[in-house]
Amino acid sequence: MACCQSRxxxxxxxxxxxxxxxLLAALCNLCWRGRRSSSFTIKPGLQTLMTLAIKxxxxxxxxxxxxxxxxxxxxxxxxxxxxxxxxNQNGFHLCRLGREVYTFVSxxxxxxxxxxxxxxxxxxxxxxxxxxxSDESLVGARVASSYSLQRQSLLDMSLIKLQLCHxxxxxxxxxxxxxxxxVRQIQEEMTHDGSWHMVAEAFCSAGQSPSExxxxxxxxxxxxxxDAEPKLFSVISYxxxxxxxxxxxxxxxxxxxxxxxxxxxxxxRIGQCWEKSxxxxxxxxxxxxxxxxxxxxxxxxxxxxxxxxxESPKTIGQVFGTFEIKNGSPxxxxxxxxxxxxxxxxxxxxxxxLTGMQSAPKMGPYDILDSLAPSHSSPSIVSxxxxxxxxxxxxxxxxxxxxx
Amino acid sequence: xxxxxxSDVISTVEFNQTGEFLATGDKGGRVVIFQREPQGEYNVYSxxxxxxxxxxxxxxxxxxxxxxxxxxxPPHNPAHFLLTTNDKTVKLWKVSERDKRAEGYNLRDExxxxxxxxxxxxxxxxxLRPMDLLVEASPRRVFANAHAYHINSISVNSDCETYLSADxxxxxxxxxxxxxxxxxxxxxxxENMEDLSEVITxxxxxxxxxxxxxxxxxxxxxxxxxxxxxxxxxxxxxxxEEAVDPSRRSFFSEIVSSVSDxxxxxxxxxxxxxxYLTVKxxxxxxxxxxxxxxxxxxxxxxxxxxxxxxxxxxxxxECAWNGTDSVIMTGAYNNYFRMFDRASLRDVTLExxxxxxxxxxxxxxxxxxxxxxxxxxxxxxDSLDFRKKILHTAWHPKENIIAIAASNNLYxxxxxxxxxxxxxTPEIQSAPPK
Numbered sequence: 118m119a120c121c122q123s124r125x126x127x128x129x130x131x132x133x134x135x136x137x138x139x140l141l142a143a144l145c146n147l148c149w150r151g152r153r154s155s156s157f158t159i160k161p162g163l164q165t166l167m168t169l170a171i172k173x174x175x176x177x178x179x180x181x182x183x184x185x186x187x188x189x190x191x192x193x194x195x196x197x198x199x200x201x202x203x204x205n206q207n208g209f210h211l212c213r214l215g216r217e218v219y220t221f222v223s224x225x226x227x228x229x230x231x232x233x234x235x236x237x238x239x240x241x242x243x244x245x246x247x248x249x250x251s252d253e254s255l256v257g258a259r260v261a262s263s264y265s266l267q268r269q270s271l272l273d274m275s276l277i278k279l280q281l282c283h284x285x286x287x288x289x290x291x292x293x294x295x296x297x298x299x300v301r302q303i304q305e306e307m308t309h310d311g312s313w314h315m316v317a318e319a320f321c322s323a324g325q326s327p328s329e330x331x332x333x334x335x336x337x338x339x340x341x342x343x344d345a346e347p348k349l350f351s352v353i354s355y356x357x358x359x360x361x362x363x364x365x366x367x368x369x370x371x372x373x374x375x376x377x378x379x380x381x382x383x384x385x386r387i388g389q390c391w392e393k394s395x396x397x398x399x400x401x402x403x404x405x406x407x408x409x410x411x412x413x414x415x416x417x418x419x420x421x422x423x424x425x426x427x428e429s430p431k432t433i434g435q436v437f438g439t440f441e442i443k444n445g446s447p448x449x450x451x452x453x454x455x456x457x458x459x460x461x462x463x464x465x466x467x468x469x470x471l472t473g474m475q476s477a478p479k480m481g482p483y484d485i486l487d488s489l490a491p492s493h494s495s496p497s498i499v500s501x502x503x504x505x506x507x508x509x510x511x512x513x514x515x516x517x518x519x520x521x
Numbered sequence: 522x523x524x525x526x527x528s529d530v531i532s533t534v535e536f537n538q539t540g541e542f543l544a545t546g547d548k549g550g551r552v553v554i555f556q557r558e559p560q561g562e563y564n565v566y567s568x569x570x571x572x573x574x575x576x577x578x579x580x581x582x583x584x585x586x587x588x589x590x591x592x593x594x595p596p597h598n599p600a601h602f603l604l605t606t607n608d609k610t611v612k613l614w615k616v617s618e619r620d621k622r623a624e625g626y627n628l629r630d631e632x633x634x635x636x637x638x639x640x641x642x643x644x645x646x647x648x649l650r651p652m653d654l655l656v657e658a659s660p661r662r663v664f665a666n667a668h669a670y671h672i673n674s675i676s677v678n679s680d681c682e683t684y685l686s687a688d689x690x691x692x693x694x695x696x697x698x699x700x701x702x703x704x705x706x707x708x709x710x711x712e713n714m715e716d717l718s719e720v721i722t723x724x725x726x727x728x729x730x731x732x733x734x735x736x737x738x739x740x741x742x743x744x745x746x747x748x749x750x751x752x753x754x755x756x757x758x759x760x761x762e763e764a765v766d767p768s769r770r771s772f773f774s775e776i777v778s779s780v781s782d783x784x785x786x787x788x789x790x791x792x793x794x795x796x797y798l799t800v801k802x803x804x805x806x807x808x809x810x811x812x813x814x815x816x817x818x819x820x821x822x823x824x825x826x827x828x829x830x831x832x833x834x835x836x837x838x839e840c841a842w843n844g845t846d847s848v849i850m851t852g853a854y855n856n857y858f859r860m861f862d863r864a865s866l867r868d869v870t871l872e873x874x875x876x877x878x879x880x881x882x883x884x885x886x887x888x889x890x891x892x893x894x895x896x897x898x899x900x901x902x903d904s905l906d907f908r909k910k911i912l913h914t915a916w917h918p919k920e921n922i923i924a925i926a927a928s929n930n931l932y933x934x935x936x937x938x939x940x941x942x943x944x945x946t947p948e949i950q951s952a953p954p955k
Contacts, residue, residue, distance in 0.1 A: 267826075271772055274830060287582050287608075290670055290689040291720045291739050292835045295776045298718055302772060 268303055275300045531926035533913055537593035537601065540917040542566065543924055544603055545931055546588025550574070552605055552658075554616060555933075563933050567616055569658035572607040584609050590675050594697075597681070602661070604684060608671040611686050613662035613697065622652040667693050667703045674723045680731040687724035690717075692736060692754075706754045707736060707746065722837070723783045733758075735785065735792060741765075741778030743794050745805065761792065761803050763810050773825040773834065781837035786846040787918070793849055795840040798822060800851050802863065815861045815868065818853050820891045820902045833907050841916040841923075852911025855900070856927050857887060873911060873925045873932040884934070 275296045528549025535544050543555040543563055550573060556566035575584040586607055594602035600617035625647040630636055670688035677684045685706070686693050692707035707724075711717055720739045727733035734754070737743040744757035765774055782795040791812070792803040798819060801811035817838075821828060828834040833854075840851040852858045856874045861867075870887045890899040913926040921936035 268772070271826070271829075278832075287580070287671065289835070291722060291779070292832070294717055294720050295739055295779060295835065298775055299772055301718075302775070 268306070272300060272303045275303070525929050529929035531913060531929060531931060532587050533589060533591050534915040534924045534926045534931070535591045535593060535603075536915050536917050536924065537603075538595055538918060540919050540922065542593070542601060543915070543933070544591045544593065545924075545926065546571065546591050546605060547929075548585070548587040550586030550588060550607065552588060552591065552603075552614070554601075561935065567656040567658055569614070571605045571612060571614065571660075572610065575609075589672055592675050592677050592684070594677055595681050604675050604677065606672050606675050606686065609665065609668055611664040611672065611675055611695070612660050613664075614658050615661045616656060616658045619655045619657060620651060620653070621649040623647040624650050662697065662700050664695055664700050664703070667695075673721070674725065676724060676726040676734070678726045678731050679729055683731075685724055685726060685734060687721050687736060689720040692721065692724050692734070694748075704752070706734075706748060706752070708753065708755060709738075722780055725783055725785060727789055728785050728787065729789045735783055737780035737783045737794060739779040740775060741780060741796060743780055743783055743792065743803070745792075759805070759808050761794070761808050761811075763801070771825070773829060776829070776834055777825065782839040782851075784840055784842055786842050787844065788846055791846065793840050793842060795838050795851055797834060797836075797838075800840050800849060800861070802849065813863060815849070815859075817851055817859055818889070820889055821854075824902070828907070831907065833910075836910055837912060838910075839913050841914050843916050843921065844919045850914055850916060850923060852914050852925070854907050854910050855889075855905040856909040856911060857889075858911045858914060858925055871934075873927050873930075873934075874909070875930065 278296050279293060279300070526549075528547065528551075530548045531545050532548050533546040536542070537544070541557050543557075545553050545555070547553075550571055552567075552569055552571045553565060554567045555563040557563050571588055572586040574586040576582075577584055584607065588605050588607060590604075590606050592604045594604065594613075600615050603614050603616070605612050605614060624631070625645050627641060627644055627647075628636060628638075664686070668686065668688040668691070670690050672686050672688045674687045675684060676687075682698075683694055683696050686695065686703070687707075690708065690710040691705055693703040694706050695703040707721070709719060709721060718740070722737050722739055724734060724736035727735070732748045733745060734748065735743055735745050741762060743761040745759040745761070746754035746756075747758040748754060750756070750758065765778065777797040780794045780796050782793075784793045785791070786793065790805060792805060794801050794803065794811075795817075798817060798821060800815045800817055802813040802815075803811045825834060838852050840849060842849055847864055848860055848862050850858060850860045853870070855872070857870050857872050860869050860871070870889070871884045872887050885898070888896070888899050889902055889905065891902050894901065909927065911925055911927055915924045917923070923934050925932040925934065
């Protein structure tokens with residue numbers, strides 16, 4: 118996980134382990150993406166290891182298999198249990214976030230508000246707990262009113278739903294829109310009663326951004342007071358990845374920061390959620406987000422200093438307003454190259470994704486039909502034969518491993 | 522804890538215009554058609570695979586084979602025609618019977634092999650002989666590639682020549698005989714996708730006026746559009762929306778007001794809309810408020826936060842009119858479904874589940890209580906099973922026969938006692954699992 122998001126110059130000690138996890142996840146995806154009864158989906162592209170979409174009715178054995186595969190203790194808990202939480206030796210919890218989504222979240226990475234959401238009534242154990250969440254700062258930073266708390270947890274829940282709404286199929290647009298509207302409503306109310314502004318100021322004191330940070334992240338978190346001319350994002354999904362890292366770290370450090378950073382930076386995903394569904398699939402972004410969320414878990418100490426977002430976050434409206442696809446930039450690519458230098462990128466080819474995105478910026482009513490024409494779709498189609506032959510191979514390997 | 526295959530879950534139920542046939546579609550892309558026997562029972566008539574799962578390589582996404590809607594065409598010849606749709610493709614199926622077979626061909630023998638021509642000395646006229654009934658389903662039209670978003674509804678026009686298909690943002694008008702093009706009549710897609718705040722949830726043609734259609738949105742509004750006014754019906758002719766009391770507004774108000782089903786009454790005068798907690802009857806002539814509002818499960822109003830967390834708040838329940846437009850029906854949780862008699866304002870809650878329903882048994886009404894139980898049979902709100910939901914229901918167009926889909930089970934209830942509509946003593950008629 119860490120190898121996806123690490124900004125460190127030297128690869129982390131567990132790079133090999135991470136890489137094998139990443140590859141394994143990719144294999145899982147390829148193997149188990151059966152048509153009718155697929156349960157686990159990890160999309161090619163910028164993948165996340167840890168976000169799995171499990172349908173509620175899936176057989177119990179599949180979960181057991183997966184757990185065995187990832188080194189988790191096999192648990193007799195039923196799939197339908199809302200609060201299933203497993204822990205493995207690396208300090209990751211398998212959390213059931215919703216009806217259909219499980220995610221691996223580092224034990225020590227979960228913020229207070231998230232934990233509250235997911236562990237109603239069940240005892241939480243920070244057993245590997247290297248990090249401690251300072252409860253004083255959690256409580257102290259929060260506005261001491263239950264309405265605000267509720268509102269905040271609703272906001273967190275909504276943002277997570279938006280990020281994790283990917284499945285093998287395109288996400289339900291109606292649901293995404295309704296959740297996004299809820300987020301907007303909360304944000305408007307928070308802006309209105311000043312709690313937004315208060316939190317936004319908290320950002321100004323954060324440190325300098327590292328040189329390798331993407332342009333887009335900087336842009337996204339620029340102060341509201343500055344004039345927001347349309348900024349360009351280079352790789353949308355990748356940016357999401359970076360933003361999410363920032364969020365995750367902030368989330369861990371202090372609640373007030375986490376709340377709004379998650380609001381804004383993650384809110385960028387809202388617009389992208391259904392944009393993606395039309396352009397290239399929401400899964401990649403959200404997996405990228407998940408990737409970063411998880412990856413940051415291991416690097417927290419080092420990355421916090423490096424990557425704190427400097428400026429106040431924008432409102433959702435401003436985030437949406439500056440959303441635009443940039444036609445390629447050298448900077449992010451080189452950063453990407455560096456990060457992925459030790460990972461086999463044969464079948465999640467970022468260039469393909471980049472060019473694929475460029476070729477379909479905004480689509481009119483029947484552009485989907487046009488995009489199927491060779492001229493537009495050639496980048497995507499070129500990649501798929503490569504993918505497919507690899508897919509078959511990996512499918513085969515995976516089947517042997519899993520024995521399914 | 523029974524394991525139910527996802528592919529067996531019923532996703533749509535629809536009677537045909539005479540009520541003789543009942544079609545069900547499931548998540549596995551299969552369509553099962555039941556036919557009413559002379560004795561009154563429904564038995565399987567035909568089963569076919571309507572849609573297959575597809576993979577969109579461009580977006581790297583799977584297209585589910587789940588049948589979202591089935592609509593029967595009005596009968597015009599002995600064969601039966603129905604439209605079925607999944608998320609992307611609409612298909613027109615012809616279901617026809619064959620009970621005769623020609624025998625005595627000259628050039629081929631009984632097995633179909635070509636005869637040696639030198640052995641033919643005389644000519645014979647083939648005769649038709651009866652055979653076992655064979656029901657064949659064949660796809661006659663495939664209407665594809667017109668929707669960038671997921672199709673949520675189809676509706677056949679009263680002119681019997683055109684039909685509409687609606688996805689999250691657009692509604693297209695098709696001619697039943699033309700598959701390579703359709704007209705876009707409603708387009709809600711904003712210039713900038715980030716401004717998107719409203720999607721289309723259901724669309725339906727008026728039962729008598731071929732120029733009127735209604736569509737509902739996620740913001741709780743229902744629009745009536747007149748196709749005569751202009752080619753693109755983004756401007757509505759009527760907008761049915763009930764003002765929400767601002768003091769009662771919560772963060773869930775919009776989600777709860779999102780309309781999950783729209784049905785015109787058989788008379789064409791009223792509109793039935795279902796949102797998360799209520800079902801409303803609208804008079805087409807009055808836009809600002811509904812004629813009647815019925816609370817389906819108001820006890821959930823305090824549980825909206827946990828329903829939001831579990832995604833149950835996004836469940837789309839359907840609703841139905843009875844043949845005389847005097848009773849309306851809709852589903853709820855815990856395998857309950859509700860019926861409201863508009864005249865007497867009485868309502869009843871019934872349960873559709875195997876444990877409770879035995880053949881020919883009379884269904885007992887249920888009651889959900891919020892606090893203490895007043896009766897033994899009361900069910901507490903906290904013990905409701907939110908995984909058991911009745912989303913799809915259908916009412917026979919003429920008689921008091923209803924079809925209820927509860928995950929992979931289909932229940933058909935008949936009311937023999939009270940022909941005027943109130944289901945005091947319904948009988949369970951069949952519940953075949955797949």
